[in-house]
Amino acid sequence: MPxxxxxxxxxxxEAIPGYPAGHPVAPNMGDYxxxxxxxxWDQARRELDGLxxxxxxxxxxxxxxxxxxxxxxxxxxxxxxxxxxxxxxSYADLxxxxxxxxxxLQGLGVGAGERVYVLTGRIPELYIAALGxxxxxxxxxxxxxxxxxxxxxARMALGDARVLxxxxxxxxxxxxxxxNLLPGLRHVLLVRGPDNEPVAAGTLDFAELLGRAxxxxxxxxxxxxEPALLHFTSGTTGTPKGAVHAHxxxxxxxxxxxxxxxxxxxxxxxxxADPGWVTGTSYGIIAPLTNGVTSIVDEADFDVExxxxxxxxxxxxxxxxxxxxxxMMMKTGLAPLAGRKLPALRYLASVGEPLNxxxxxxxxxxxxxxxxxxxxxxxxxxxxxxxxxxxDVRPGSMGVPVPxxxxxxVRHNADxxxxxxxxxxxxxxxALRPGWPSMFREYLNEPERYAKCFADGWYLTGxxxxxxxxxxxxxxxxxxxxxxxxxxxxxxxxxxxxxLEHPAVAEAGVIGKPDPVALEVVKAFVALKTGxxxxxxxxxxxxAHARKRLGAVVAPKEIDFQQSLPKTxxxxxxxxxxxxxxxxLPEGDVSxxxxx
Amino acid sequence: MAAYPQHLVRxxxxxxxxxxxxxxxxxxxxxxxxxxxxxxxxxSRYFRFMGTLRELPSKKLKSFTEIDYDRHMAFVxxxxxxxxxxxxxxxRYVAVDPPGNCEFAITVDDAWQGKGVAGLLMISLEDAAxxxxxxxxxxxxxAGNHKMLKFARQLGFRCYHLPGEADTVHxxxxx
Numbered sequence: 063m064p065x066x067x068x069x070x071x072x073x074x075x076e077a078i079p080g081y082p083a084g085h086p087v088a089p090n091m092g093d094y095x096x097x098x099x100x101x102x103w104d105q106a107r108r109e110l111d112g113l114x115x116x117x118x119x120x121x122x123x124x125x126x127x128x129x130x131x132x133x134x135x136x137x138x139x140x141x142x143x144x145x146x147x148x149x150x151x152s153y154a155d156l157x158x159x160x161x162x163x164x165x166x167l168q169g170l171g172v173g174a175g176e177r178v179y180v181l182t183g184r185i186p187e188l189y190i191a192a193l194g195x196x197x198x199x200x201x202x203x204x205x206x207x208x209x210x211x212x213x214x215x216a217r218m219a220l221g222d223a224r225v226l227x228x229x230x231x232x233x234x235x236x237x238x239x240x241x242n243l244l245p246g247l248r249h250v251l252l253v254r255g256p257d258n259e260p261v262a263a264g265t266l267d268f269a270e271l272l273g274r275a276x277x278x279x280x281x282x283x284x285x286x287x288e289p290a291l292l293h294f295t296s297g298t299t300g301t302p303k304g305a306v307h308a309h310x311x312x313x314x315x316x317x318x319x320x321x322x323x324x325x326x327x328x329x330x331x332x333x334x335a336d337p338g339w340v341t342g343t344s345y346g347i348i349a350p351l352t353n354g355v356t357s358i359v360d361e362a363d364f365d366v367e368x369x370x371x372x373x374x375x376x377x378x379x380x381x382x383x384x385x386x387x388x389x390m391m392m393k394t395g396l397a398p399l400a401g402r403k404l405p406a407l408r409y410l411a412s413v414g415e416p417l418n419x420x421x422x423x424x425x426x427x428x429x430x431x432x433x434x435x436x437x438x439x440x441x442x443x444x445x446x447x448x449x450x451x452x453x454d455v456r457p458g459s460m461g462v463p464v465p466x467x468x469x470x471x472v473r474h475n476a477d478x479x480x481x482x483x484x485x486x487x488x489x490x491x492x493a494l495r496p497g498w499p500s501m502f503r504e505y506l507n508e509p510e511r512y513a514k515c516f517a518d519g520w521y522l523t524g525x526x527x528x529x530x531x532x533x534x535x536x537x538x539x540x541x542x543x544x545x546x547x548x549x550x551x552x553x554x555x556x557x558x559x560x561x562l563e564h565p566a567v568a569e570a571g572v573i574g575k576p577d578p579v580a581l582e583v584v585k586a587f588v589a590l591k592t593g594x595x596x597x598x599x600x601x602x603x604x605x606a607h608a609r610k611r612l613g614a615v616v617a618p619k620e621i622d623f624q625q626s627l628p629k630t631x632x633x634x635x636x637x638x639x640x641x642x643x644x645x646x647l648p649e650g651d652v653s654x655x656x657x658x
Numbered sequence: 659m660a661a662y663p664q665h666l667v668r669x670x671x672x673x674x675x676x677x678x679x680x681x682x683x684x685x686x687x688x689x690x691x692x693x694x695x696x697x698x699x700x701x702s703r704y705f706r707f708m709g710t711l712r713e714l715p716s717k718k719l720k721s722f723t724e725i726d727y728d729r730h731m732a733f734v735x736x737x738x739x740x741x742x743x744x745x746x747x748x749x750r751y752v753a754v755d756p757p758g759n760c761e762f763a764i765t766v767d768d769a770w771q772g773k774g775v776a777g778l779l780m781i782s783l784e785d786a787a788x789x790x791x792x793x794x795x796x797x798x799x800x801a802g803n804h805k806m807l808k809f810a811r812q813l814g815f816r817c818y819h820l821p822g823e824a825d826t827v828h829x830x831x832x833x
Contacts, residue, residue, distance in 0.1 A: 301701075474817075478808055514804050526824055539824040542802040558710030559700065571709050627709060631730075631752035632763035633718060634798055635709030638823055 075530070076419070077454035078432040087408060089451035091321045094462070101465035103499055106317045110352070116283035120290055120312045121160060121196035124351035126281070129157035133327075137356045140330075140376065141186050144362035149186055153354070156193060159272070161279035163194025166271045170225070170249050174199035174282075177221045177292060180337075181205040181214065181228040181237070184361050187253045187268060188337055191227045192347055196290055196309070197281050200225075203292040203304075206338030207232060210613030212560060213302075215240040217294045220304050221506060222246045227268060229253050230261060286310035292506065293340045295440040296544055296553040304506035305340075307443045312348060314444035314500035318464055319349030322436060322448045323380055324409050332358040332372065333382040339550070340440045341413055344500070345382055349444075355380075366391055370398040377406035384414040386548040388421045388433060389579045399428055409451065411436060415546055415581050416537040419457030436461055437537065439523060441515070443500025447535050459534040460527070468495040471529055472520055480518045486531040489538050493520035545574030547582045552616050554637075560611045561586055561618075564604050566594040571627045572618065573641045586618040587640050589626045596623035660726045666733075668782060672773040676737065680782050683732040683748070688723045691734070694745040699768045705803045706765040708826075722750070728790055729753035733782045735766070735775045746770040749779035751787050751795060758793040764806075776809060788833045795831045 081089050091097045111127045113119045128134065134154040141149045151159070172178065178195040180202065182188050188204070195202045203221050205214060214236055218226070223244060228237060230252050237250070250265040261267045291307040319325045323345065331350045335341035350357040358376055362368060364387055373381065391398075410425050410433045417435040425433040436448035437460035447469060449461035463469045471490040472480040483490045496516060505512045515522055526538040545552045554572040561570035569589040574582030588604065590596065601621050608617040628639040667681040683691065695703065696713050704710060714722065725732055732750035736743045747766035754761045762783060766775045787795055797815070799806045807827060811817060815829040 478811060541824050542800070555700070555704050555710060562710055562712065568715065569709065569711055630763075630798060631754055631761050632750060632797075633707055633714075633722070634763065635707060637708060638820075638826065 075532070075534075076457055078422070078426065078457065080432070080434065080449060080453050080455050081451040082408065082431065085408060087326055089324050090326070091324075091450060091465075092452050094450055094452050094465075097321075098463075098465040103313055103317075103466050106313045106466065106499075109320075110312065110316060113281060113284055115281060117288075118286040118309050118312065119196060119199070119281050119284040120309050120315075120348060121193045122281055123312050123316065124196075124348055125153055125156045125160060125193055128153035128351075128354050133354050136354065138351060139186065139189060139357050139359055141184075142358065142360045142362070142372065142376075151186065151189075153351075156190070156351075158277045159190045160193035160197055161277055162272045162275040163190055164197035164279045164281075165275040166251075167195065167198040167200060167225070169271075169275065172198065172200060172225055172249070175201060175289060176224040177201045177203055178225045178227070179203045179205060179218055179221070179223045181207060181209075181226060181232055182253060183207050183229075184336060184342075184359050185229075185253060186359075187227065189347060189359070190272075191268075192337070192343070197279055199282065199284055199288055201289045201292050201306075202343075203294075204337045204343055206336055206613075206615065208613045208615045209236070209338075210609070210611050210616070211236050211239045212611045213556065213613060213616060215243055216302060216556075217304070218244050218247065220294070220301060221292050225249045225251065227251045227253065230255065230259065233262065233265065284309055287503070289503065291343060291443075293343070293440045295340075296551040296556065302553070302556070303508065303511060305440045305443075305502040306504045306506055307500060308503050311344075311443045311500035312352060314466075314498060315344050315349040316352040317466065318445040318448075319345065319353045322434075322445045322450065322464060323349065323382060323411055324451050325350060325353040325355050325380060327354055329353075329355045329379045330358065330377055330406065331355045331380045331382070332360075332376075332378045334360070334364075334369075334387060335382070335384065335413075340443070341382075341384075344444050364390065366394045366398045370402055373404055373407060374402045378404075379406045380409045380411075381407065382411045382413065384548070385412055385417045385421060386414070386580055388412060388417065388424070391428070392421060392424050393579065396428055404429065407431065410434065411448075413438070413445070414548075414550075416458070416460065422455060422457035432457070434461070435459065437525075437535070439525075441502045441521075441523075442494070442498075443502060446494060446498075456530075456534050459530075459536050461535065462533050463535075467498055469493070469529075469535065470495075470520070471527060472522070474517075478517065480520055480522070482520075487528055489526060489528045491541060492523045492525045492527040492535065494523065495519065496521045545572070545582050545584055547574065547577075547584055548580040548615070550615060552584060557584060557586065557608070557612065557616060557618060560608055561588060561604065563611070564607050566590050566600060567604065569627050569635075571635050571637060571640050573637055573644065575620065575641075575644055583619040584616070585620040585622070585644065587622050587624050587627055589624050660728065663727050666782065666786060668778075670778050672770075672775060672778075674773060676773065678746070678775060678778065679736045679743075680733055680778050681736070682727060683723055683725065683734050683750075685724045687734060687745070688719050690736075690743065690745045691723055691748070692719055694734075694748065694767065697767060698765065702765060702768055705800055705806065706763060708798070708800055725750075731783065731786050731790070733779050733786075735770075735779055747775045747779055749776075749783045751783055751792070753792070754796075758791070760787055760792045760795055762787075762795050762797050771805070777813075780813060784831070784833060792833055795833055797829045799827045799829055801825050801827055 139151040251268040252261045294302040333346040434449040558570040568591040575585040628636040735747035749764035751760040751762040
């Protein structure tokens with residue numbers, strides 16, 4: 063990979079103070095350098111209880127230890143239903159409910175290490191099930207409810223799902239069509255809706271099972287290395303990769319909740335990410351609970367008015383959201399905030415993709431506070447690089463490494479080794495020294511793919527970045543051709559395969575088309591089989607097919623018909639030409655193109 | 659139609675001793691070639707064509723098997739399976755601009771990878787290109803295709819990205 067140098071290594075850098083000056087609540091970490099120097103993950107371990115029976119269990123650290131102490135009546139979750147209902151769960155409540163679910167699993171014969179999948183919206187049952195499953199030492203896999211049947215099937219098959227918790231609607235629409243393709247799935251639990259219809263034959267009623275279960279449960283000794291979480295992430299080719307995290311990951315969740323999100327005991331924390339994504343699990347469930355705060359969980363989808371109302375009414379003090387949402391709010395303007403008072407709001411953070419400088423600054427305009435961007439991946443399990451309260455925010459920068467994390471920029475050598483690049487401003491692949499507690503332990507059943515992520519004592523992130531003279535990291539681009547849309551990674555292959563299922567489609571090439579709000583949207587170029595002619599009706603039909611199979615998030619937002627896709631002489635599809643044409647860029651060297 | 663270069667047929671063995679024939683492709687191989695493409699794993703097909711297809715369209719299949727053995731050369735690796743010859747790998751180059759350059763591509767069936775077949779194909783391909791006056795062999799590899807990138811480096815290819823193209827690696831060899 064060529065090394066290119068930024069020519070502004072010492073130019074003045076825009077900086078925004080990371081924390082409101084003189085705020086009555088002081089940040090947990092006041093001096094980054096000093097703290098980092100003295101930090102160790104062993105120290106972080108001592109902040110947690112450890113499991114009385116031996117070892118470490120996420121659910122004990124998140125819930126039971128608070129329920130056994132002074133915080134037992136403290137509100138752990140405040141759930142906001144989309145129709146206005148509000149349900150509060152104290153730490154004591156969550157402890158009892160998750161005990162019940164652990165007993166439900168035991169009663170069903172589901173054991174340690176077996177996979178419990180959750181496919182629901184943001185409902186309280188999701189949280190109860192996750193916590194109960196961890197108590198049972200089962201592995202939790204949350205799925206984004208907007209996925210279509212094919213992505214769901216792929217993830218449930220790869221992970222050998224044993225239990226599925228879902229809703230009757232999702233079950234009918236998305237699971238029934240693929241049931242016969244999931245031989246390992248033994249129990250389907252349904253969360254009934256307010257209409258109280260009896261559950262379908264062959265499924266179990268979650269509420270009924272929970273109601274009958276014992277409220278007492280003793281978590282068995284849990285080796286910190288036992289698998290606890292399974293998160294799927296898209297790669298370039300066919301199958302999504304199942305990253306496995308151990309109970310040990312809770313050390314990172316807890317520490318970063320405290321140091322990066324600056325969680326204090328009296329905070330009201332709102333992480334807007336869906337638990338189907340790793341952010342919504344690490345920071346939507348685990349980190350706020352281990353830190354003993356109150357978490358807002360909103361069932362409803364993004365809506366600017368509603369979000370502003372939630373911030374005000376529930377006195378949110380720390381808000382963790384995504385660039386797509388921030389950019390949408392910017393588009394809407396400041397009207398929804400007019401007249402609202404947000405005296406409790408103290409700290410804003412963003413994750414999912416690089417937050418553009420304009421958006422960082424907009425936080426100051428709208429809330430008097432900058433958005434603190436941070437960077438991490440499904441594979442890292444928790445925040446790795448961040449803009450911290452105690453440091454200036456550099457708009458556009460990922461920030462600096464979390465204490466306990468060592469990051470560097472590396473170059474790949476001809477013999478497969480990697481060399482660290484020390485010169486500030488040099489672009490290369492972002493790499494981390496392996497071994498932090500929330501580092502993924504494997505890609506499920508894919509040891510080769512896992513091994514490829516490591517070389518010469520570095521974990522290779524696949525993201526290209528550079529580090530400036532002061533140690534701040536700046537994102538440059540993704541190394542492979544996955545598309546990043548609204549914070550989600552999508553492999554073109556998954557999309558192209560489904561498009562090819564349509565009888566009219568001969569070839570399909572999928573790219574990420576830049577979009578001011580979503581960063582990229584999935585755009586497909588399709589060549590038709592002989593006998594088919596391009597038409598709006600055919601386009602709609604293909605898009606509907608894609609949406610039905612993939613779900614709205616992954617399916618292409620745009621389709622263009624082409625005679626055939628541009629290829630090299632050896633028949634390789636030139637995706638860069640598709641992208642260049644889309645952006646109206648010069649197509650560069652086309653000498654290697656086959657004549658069509 | 660160009661005369662078939664019989665002198666380029668080679669009988670070799672893989673690392674484990676399995677016999678394999680490395681020979682230029684023929685028009686009559688179209689059925690075997692299509693079978694080969696269909697038999698590839700979805701991943702391997704994706705890496706080879708950098709897009710998703712299930713089999714070669716008939717025009718493409720024809721152009722892949724009816725070649726002039728000069729500006730377009732392709733070698734197949736075949737084994738004997740009962741009474742049939744089965745294709746387990748293919749490597750080809752096609753002349754591109756500037757004159758003296760050719761673009762290459764290679765795929766080996768998933769079940770037969772790791773046995774030295776790719777190396778045998780590339781030896782034949784590189785020799786043929788050199789003989790026919792080519793000076794540079796180049797290729798495009800998806801950044802996620804680690805096996806191919808490792809293989810290319812072992813063969814002495816230089817690997818680099820074009821600016822703004824993080825997802826594809828260009829590889830180049832002086833013949």
